[in-house]
Amino acid sequence: MNAVKYNGSYEHGNGEKIEKEGLEMSGNLLLQDGVSYDKHSFILNGRRTFLNSAAIHYFRMPKEEWRGVLWRAKQAGMNCVDTYFAWNVHEPQEGQWNFSGDQDCGAFLDLCAELGLWVIARPGPYICAEWDFGGFPWWLRQKEGIRYRANDATFLKYVDLYFDRIIPIIRERQHSQGGNVILVQVENEYGYLHDDEAARDYMAHLRDGLISRGIDVPLITCVGGVEGTIEGANFWSHADDHYAKLAAKQPELPKIVTEFWTGWFEHWGAPAATQKTADLYERRQMEALRAGFTGISHYMFFGGTNFGSYGGRTVGSSDIFMVTSYDYDAPLNEYGRITEKYLAAKRVSLFTQALNDFLLESAELPVHEVRATEGLRIRGRQRGCEKLWFAESLREEREIFHVSLGEGRTLPVTAKPGQIVPILDRIELWKGLRLTCNTYIAGNEEVGSVHTVIISADNGQRSYVELEADADVECSHEIDIRYEISQDRKRITFDFFHFEEPQIIQLSIGGKWLRIVVLNRTLSDQAWRMEGAAVRWAIGYKEVDVDGKGKTMAVRGSRHVKPLLLGQWETQGGTPIKRDELRVAENSEFMQAGRFRLETPELTAWQAASLDLNSLEGKRVDRPLAFSEFGQPFGYLIYECRIESDREQTSELIFPSIQDTARVFLNGRQQTLITQVGASGASLQLPQGVSKLQILVQHMGSLNFSPFLGEMKGISGPAYLGGTKQDLRREWRLLSAPEFSFSGADTGTDAVTSVDAATSPSADDSTGSGADTSKHVGPGSTLIHLNEVTGGGDQPNLMRTFDQGDYDQAVLVGAIGGNLRINGREVEMPEYQEWFSFHTVDISDYVINGVNTIEMTVGQTPLDRLELLSYDSTAVLRDWSMTGIRSPEKFQAYEERNSRQGPAWYQTTFSKPIVPDDRKPRLKLRMTGMSKGAIWLNGINIGRYWQIGPQEDYKLPMAWLREVNELVIFDEEGKSPSTVHLLYDEQSEENWHILP
Structure with a gap:
């Protein structure tokens, strides 16, 4: 690897000059106290460490909940926490900083340290996170000409001021300063947006800004990089592909998953985002291990809540606004409770801990060394003579397969459809003792001065365990489990059945004790590894916690299985005690608990206060102003003006720029609710004479992921009366293009089903099922509906006409394809991004009165909206007033x-x-x-x-x-x-x- 070195003078945002000695890389190791790395893994305090990182955001829960959430993450085997820092919660008003209470991010980092958790710090400034404006403060919109996430002087001025505040908090807690911050991320997912010279300058500015302010731990990026950083991958599936891309870009650097998407966000009006099951989550983790990743950050491990107005808005349509919950279908739910996914994360993370050294030093292994019955796909990894095989079932039901490891060793492997089962092949427990088994191990360490291995398999399943030793194997007492021991007493094999009750086997091997604890899936999920003065295990509890006095608390599992405590609870020194003596007596106080039933408070004696639309006194404005123009961060605004009509009629109200849901009132009565935004039209039933028009707009959240960050919230700019709204999804014809496919029973019909892209994230690799209902068409085919286009490698070029009438203005809004042409003229769209499936384009300069022709290619499907809003510039509404809605003083x-x-x-x-x-x-x-x-x-x-x-x-x-x-x-x-x-x-x- 080429040496990377930064030398020279850097400047803080306050103008202070400092000199910084370079970070030097020599060979494959970063020369830095405590934190180093090579192509295999990160090395912390001299030991290779698999990073099991929990993404947890301090700003999405009260400070009082931090400890419980972090404790549960640690109990699931997480050894690290990944957190964003949200600029907008720390500087809610320009120059007014908040680092106290729930926003005390330094205290959050300190608590992580207290609990023995490393930290990956992600200060942004852009964080995405489905958080309003991607973490930027709302008032940045008030800066004239500002360009976000760009090498823009105005933007970088405020970024530097933010860095001056946030980076010292991180710097003081770096590993090099005796703290627990081991990695710091530069920006976030910038590769999705840009990859040009200006982008590199922007990323270099941020990188140098971190270094100049004293960050000396390794710098990382995700999805896009910059020289001198380690790039990670963000994904949910296709681990092999992501690993290969990173290996090609940075062969001598560690490979980590910077965001492993455990679930997905939800938005208003969409189905619940619960498509990623616990079984699939476990499989995806195993795929990442199999590929060779040596660090996984579970995004999110705990999602929390978008309190206040901080829920964001994202790509896919005009109205994908985040719900208040950020549960994310994560391992810990919004309330901090453990879920089936939590147990799946715990299962795999304990496995990585048990095989930490092997996983971090192994390489992919050719599969020709093993044979398996049909329906089982095998891949492996090797370190020296040790091997780990990943056995993946291709069957449609649970099945018992057989895997031959050679030398007469054939193991049965039970796997569910799609499940990946680990096979340990002569993994060294200690020097001179090797383990072979066909299932998970959850523990492999000294517990109460006895080396303890915990074997886990699904309920009702069998497992094969083989021990090969250089010394004699002796049983400490009669074993009532089927086993065979070789004549030379150096090899013993067990055929375990995994009961509801735990089983314990205790062996002496060369005078050293080995304890094997055999658990079924239920008990394994109820087994908790706790660190303190020494490691201890509590088995048979649904959940464990620590109270305010540091005492361990637990919720009992099955009342038919007595709990089992290993470690400091044992009382007989270095000699293992018998199984019966490990049982914990029932706590009489616990047995009698539960007589008190929680009472839910009743909500009665409601009081009310109507919003009197007739008595509002607003501020006079020439035109509707956006929230930031009006000086209001979030909440509600009412826009008001008067309309005069010479007769009773229906008229279309046109908003060329509206970015939030709006209720339209006429003379105090609601006429409609606008939900499709970007640009929109609303039909009004106008009486004869003068009417009062009022529009109630709620700030629904700013774009957090888009090439168009910083949209003006609410209504911004003039509104017009008397226009038209046309749906342009229908009646398209195919121009010259390769053959492509579309779906649906008939073309040119409205009977189509629209699937929102945001509810089916690209993070998943669903294959679909059922018959292929697509049709194939070529040039000159019948009329089609855009929603029917399913695309292919080449984008079809489509054309249709529309009637502009006598209007002189036109806005096209919706999922606009590339290469947009109106009447043969190419429409300039310098910020167009094909992957962003929603655009609003003013085409007034391209249209003519009467019939017009529109052409474009189609890449994003389905297209649930493509509208043409036409209006006359002389029909502008004037004399507006605006009011911010506040809670009443009296009810x-x-x-x-x-x-x-x-x-x-x-x-x-x-x-x-x-x-x-x-x-x-x-x-x-x-x-x-x-x-x-x-x-x-x-x-x-x-x-x-x-x-x-x-x-x-x-x-x-x-x-x-x-x-x-x-x-x-x-x-x-x-x-x-x-x-x-x-x-x-x-x-x-x-x-x-x-x-x-």
Whole structure:
């Protein structure tokens, strides 16, 4: 590898000059105290370390929840935490910094250190994260001419000021300073956006800004790199392909997954994003291990909540706005509870810990050394004489296969469809002792002065275990499990059946004790490795935790299986004690717990305050202003003007630039709800005479992932009356192009099904099923609908006509293809990105009165929206006023029979619930019967709600409760709050007790 060295003078944002000695690479190791690496792995404190990293964002939960979430991550085998730093929560107003309370990121890093967790710090400045504006503060939009994520002087000026604040917090906690930060990331996923000289200059500025401010741990990037950094890959599937790309780019650097997508985000009105099952998650992890990755950051391990207005907006359509929950279908759910995915992560991470040294020094192995029955695909890795085989089932049901490892060794392997089962082939437990087995091992270390190996397999399955030793093997007591021992007593094999009860085998090998603990899948998932003065294991508990006094607490698993404690609980020194003596006596206090039932607070005595649309006093403006132009970060705005009509009529209201949902009122009555944004039209039923037009707009979140970051939120620019809106998805003809396919029973019909790209992320590799219903067409074929195009390697070139009428202005909005031409003229779209499937383009300079021709290629499908908005520039609406909506000072008793429709506020109070010491409840609010709006708990913005799914419940953190709590709801339609209620999650009734 070429040496990388940075020398010279760097300048802080404050102008202070500092000299920085270069970071030098010599051979394959970075010469730096404590943190080094080579092509195999990172080396921490002189030991190769597999990085099992949990992506956890401190800003998505109250500070009081940090410890519990981090503890659970550690108990799942995570040894590292990956966190973004959100610029916008630290500088919510320009020059006003917040690093206290829930935003005390330094305290979060310190807590990680206290719990023995390394940290990968990702300060951005851009973070994506489905977080508003990708982490940028809203007020950056007020800077004239600013270009985001670019080598732009204005933008970089503010980035440098941000770095001056955030980087010292990270620098002081680097490993080189005695801290736990081992890696720092430069920007985020920049390769998705640009890869030109200007981009390299921008990334180099950020890299040098980190170094000049004292960052001396290795720098990493993800999806796109810059010289002097280690690039990682972000993915969910196709691990082999991603590994090959990294190996080609950086053969002498470690290969890590910087974002391993455990689930996916959700947006309003879409199905729940639960397509990635726990079994598939386990398989994908095994694929990454098999490929050779030696670090995996689970994004997200705990997602948390988009409190306030910080949920973002992303690509795929005009209206993909994040829900308030950022549960992400992650291993730890939004409430910090363990899930089936958590158990899958724990299963694989404990396996990587047990085989840490082997995995980090192994190389891919040719498969010709083994033979397997049909239906099993084998791949392997090797270190010296040690081998690890990955056996992948290609069958459609669970099956027992047989794998021959040579030398007469044939193992049965049981695998479910698609499952990847590890086969350990003479893995060295200690010098002179080798293990062969056909399933997972969850532990391989000294526990209570006894080397302990924990063997795990699915419930009801058998496993084969073989030990080969250089010394004699002796059994410590009678073994009631089938086994065979060689005549020279140097080889012993076991045929284990994995019962609901744990089994313990204790052997003496050359005078050294070995303990084998045999667990089924249920018990293995209930086995917890805990570090302290020494390693200990608690087996038979659904969950473990530590209370405020440092005592270990647990929730009991099956009442029919007594728990098992290994480690410091053992009392007989270095000699293993018998199985019966390892049992833990029942805790009588625990057995009697559960008599107290948690009572959910009732929400009664609601009070209300209507939003009086007739008495608003707004600020006069020449035209509608965006939120940032008006000086308001988030929340609601009302735009108001007057319309005069000479007769009763229907007229189209055109917004050439609108970026959020809007309710349109005429004379105090709602006419429509606008949800498709970018540009939009709304039909108004106008009476004769003068009418009051009012538009209620909620800031629904800014783009967090897009080439068009920094869109002007709300309505920005003039609105026009009397235009038209045309759907242009239909009646396209194919021009000269290779043959391509489309789907659907008939062409030219409206009966098509639109699938939103954001709900089917490219992170998955679904193969689909069923018959191929696509059709193939060529030039001159019948009319088609854009939604029917399924594409191929070559993009079809399509053409149709539209009638512009006498209007002089036109906006095209929706999923616009490339090579856009109007009347034979190419439309300039300098920022066009094919992968971004939604665009808004002003084509006024290209259209003519009457019939026009439009041509474009189609790459992104299906196209659920392509509209033409036509209007006349002389029909502009003038004399606007704007008002920011604030909570009322007074409420009145709410009586449902006297309620009327229209925006309204509701307020109630409830007492803090009584919680006994043996419970850990989580409280949530179910918004049954409401429409759309926002929620506040004790003055804290809980987030937006919208009763179109998929979110139904909203987290109310227990840490934010007072003795008497105020709940406030704003509902855009003024729906009745009578069916809104509080409830606990299912695990709230579980009983906890202190372990002895």
